[in-house]
Amino acid sequence: xxxxxxxxxxxxxxxxxxxxxxxxxxxxxxxxxxxxxxxxxxxxxxxxxxxxxxxxxxxxxxxxxxxxxxxxxxxxxxxxxxxxxxxxxxxxxxxxxxxxxxxxxxxxxxxxxxxxxxxxxxxxxxxxxxxxxxxxxxxxxxxxxxxxxxxxxxxxxxxxxxxxxxxxxxxxxxxxxxxxxxxxxxxxxxxxxxxxxxxxxxxxxxxxxxxxxxxxxxxxxxxxxxxxxx
Numbered sequence: 001x002x003x004x005x006x007x008x009x010x011x012x013x014x015x016x017x018x019x020x021x022x023x024x025x026x027x028x029x030x031x032x033x034x035x036x037x038x039x040x041x042x043x044x045x046x047x048x049x050x051x052x053x054x055x056x057x058x059x060x061x062x063x064x065x066x067x068x069x070x071x072x073x074x075x076x077x078x079x080x081x082x083x084x085x086x087x088x089x090x091x092x093x094x095x096x097x098x099x100x101x102x103x104x105x106x107x108x109x110x111x112x113x114x115x116x117x118x119x120x121x122x123x124x125x126x127x128x129x130x131x132x133x134x135x136x137x138x139x140x141x142x143x144x145x146x147x148x149x150x151x152x153x154x155x156x157x158x159x160x161x162x163x164x165x166x167x168x169x170x171x172x173x174x175x176x177x178x179x180x181x182x183x184x185x186x187x188x189x190x191x192x193x194x195x196x197x198x199x200x201x202x203x204x205x206x207x208x209x210x211x212x213x214x215x216x217x218x219x220x221x222x223x224x225x226x227x228x229x230x
Contacts, residue, residue, distance in 0.1 A: 027189070029054030033063035036168060037096045037129045040064040045189030052182045056085060056134055059174045064092075064131045067187050071125030074186030076116040078105065079132070082181030086110040086135040089182070090147065094127050096167030098146040098159030103135060106154050110135070113156075116185055120158050127190060131168075132182060134175025141166035 025048055033041035033054060043049060043065050054063050069075045079087045089112040090101040100120035105113035112132075115121065122128065131139065139146045143163035150157050159165070 025050035027052045027065070029063065032057055032061070033065060035062040035064055035131075035171065037064065037066070037092060037094075040066040040129050042066045043189055044191075046191055047189055049184055049187040049189050051184065052130075053082075053180065054132070055179050056132070056175075056177050058177050059134070060137075061177065062131060062133045062137060062171050064129050066127055066129055066190060067184070068190045069122050069125060069128045070186045070188065071123055072186070073117050073121045073123055075114070075122055075128075076183075076185045077112075077114040077130055077187075078183050079111040079180055080105050080109055080113060080183075081111070082183060083111060083179060085176055085178035085180050087112045087180060088133045088135055088137065089114050090131040090133070090139055091122070092129040092131065092139075092168055093122075094129075096129065098139065098164055098168065099128070100156055100158055101139075101147045102156050103150070103153040115156060118156055120156060130182070132180055133171065134178070137171050137173040137175045139168045140170045140172050141168055145172070 027043045027045075027049065029052070030041060033039075041064070043052065049067060052065055052067075056063065075091075077089050077091070079085075079089065087110070088101065088103050091099040091114055093099055099122060100114060100118065102112045102114055105111055133139075138149070141163035143166045145161035146159050146163045146166075146168060147157045148161045
């Protein structure tokens, strides 16, 4: 077995032991989760995953977590009642392609909901990437915006923007810092057997799981005006 493989699985074993020592079903951000699938924090362990909690460190911060989704339309993610931050949530598939996103869960809250049972909710099980940002930060690909801003912010949006057919590469805008929680259904910790091969994991996902913040690219573009925002 190569040194790289031994090193990688040593990282995975350490992160898994930390996850198992936390409250059952919950994960607390280790260090600063990366902002892209290549630098995501892998939520390692076993069993159902009910809650992720973390911190947006500054107005440009974006946190991305690699989780296992059960499929069958059962997945949901929500920050409602778990943060004072004006959040946005986005889900990407294993290739970094957008699945769906949401700004406001309803007209009464500035927090976010990716619902179960929506036509855009994943049917296929597997590893997905869940991103939490603050308003008005949006994901970009090489082709531009992945998700178009909806007419009503409580709408669930698919990857119908000009960059929707390409993987996420960065973000546009700046928002706010603060602590958050994300409640989940239809999600699990990632068992080591579901983690990508070491050639793609070493010094990216593995290091991010240790909170080393490898290559977390944070877009520093100008803040959009928030006129008309509650």
